[in-house]
Amino acid sequence: xxxxxxxxxxxxxxxxxxxxxxxxxxxxxxxxxxxxxxxxxxxxxxxxxxxxxxxxxxxxxxxxxxxxxxxxxxxxxxxxxxxxxxxxxxxxxxxxxxxxxxxxxxxxxxxxxxxxxxxxxxxxxxxxxxxxxxxxxxxxxxxxxxxxxxxxxxxxxxxxxxxxxxxxxxxxxxxxxxxxxxxxxxxxxxxxxxxxxxxxxxxxxxxxxxxxx
Ligand code: URA
Ligand code: SF4
Numbered sequence: 450x451x452x453x454x455x456x457x458x459x460x461x462x463x464x465x466x467x468x469x470x471x472x473x474x475x476x477x478x479x480x481x482x483x484x485x486x487x488x489x490x491x492x493x494x495x496x497x498x499x500x501x502x503x504x505x506x507x508x509x510x511x512x513x514x515x516x517x518x519x520x521x522x523x524x525x526x527x528x529x530x531x532x533x534x535x536x537x538x539x540x541x542x543x544x545x546x547x548x549x550x551x552x553x554x555x556x557x558x559x560x561x562x563x564x565x566x567x568x569x570x571x572x573x574x575x576x577x578x579x580x581x582x583x584x585x586x587x588x589x590x591x592x593x594x595x596x597x598x599x600x601x602x603x604x605x606x607x608x609x610x611x612x613x614x615x616x617x618x619x620x621x622x623x624x625x626x627x628x629x630x631x632x633x634x635x636x637x638x639x640x641x642x643x644x645x646x647x648x649x650x651x652x653x654x655x656x657x658x659x660x661x662x
Contacts, residue, residue, distance in 0.1 A: 453485035455563035456530075459556055463536045464504075469552035471537035471545075472497075477504035479561060481532025488631060489524070490566040491515070492557070492576035493533045494606060495545050501538035506531045511608035514617075515572075518607065518624045530564055532557065534575045545575060552581075567599055567634035571628065572608030591623035593630045598641070600634045602626065 450458070460480035466472060484504060485531040491507075507515045519525065526549035535545040535553045545553075557579075561569070571577040573584050580601045581589060595604040604624070610617035 451485070452565070455524040456474075456481075456485055459559050459563070466536070468536065468547045468554075469535075469537075471535060471539060471549050471553075474540045475537040476501045478536045479504055479533065479538075480536055480556070481506055482526075483530030484527055485530075485564065486619040487516045487528065487530040487564060488566055488634070489529045489568045489570060489627065490561065491529060491531045491532070491570045491572055492565055493572045495533045496538040496660060497542055498538070504534050506533055509623075511606070511612055514610060514620075518620065521621065522624055522627050530560075530566065532560055534579065536575055550575065557575075567638055568627070569596075569601045570601060571601065571603045574592055574610070577603040586611045590619060591626060593626065593633070595637070600630050600637070602630055 463478045463480040466478060472478075475496075479500045483490075493507060493511075496506065497509050497511070499512070500506055506512070508580065509582050515525065515531075519529065536556060537553075539549070541543050564565055569580065571580055577584075577586055577589075580596055581594075581603055586603060586605060591602065594601050600622070605616050605620050607620060610620045635651075
């Protein structure tokens, strides 16, 4: 199956999923969307009010800021893939619970495997925790690291920048690093044709700081 077909299959499963309690309050599940050939994947937290109504990620105020950030580095939504740690809206936009993230994690892992992005940008602390453990976002935002054969870069959640100008500036600055990170990821990929094998070996290694960034 092509990555497009696999991503579509995951989206269909997500739309009727009842693996955790978040299915009870949702209007529509939000599997994620974008190009099946995207080199960059953005992972947010979970759907909010607007996303839950439209079944599309980042379409509310945080999404408008994300669109602006993408435009600032000449990327469109259709160039990237955007999804979330949990695919159904937590009631009143509360934080997702550990058991909900665990229940939903398989979908995210399958999306990552299908897309095989060179770069993963985590938006906010919940997706950051999946790749960077218990580190503090205020300390490591904007710092790219090699992980599992790709480059991951943690960033503040765009919603955090909506009412906090310091964070807004930090997100804007961090986004400007993405083109350089993509170029570096392409260089690494060209160096490693046997990436799948390399990836297996690396799974146990801690994230590696890239001195470049
Ligand atoms: N916030 C998120 O984390 N994800 C969305 O899809 C929308 C807002
Ligand atoms: Fe299923 Fe994820 Fe929705 Fe929970 S949040 S019901 S695991 S799709």
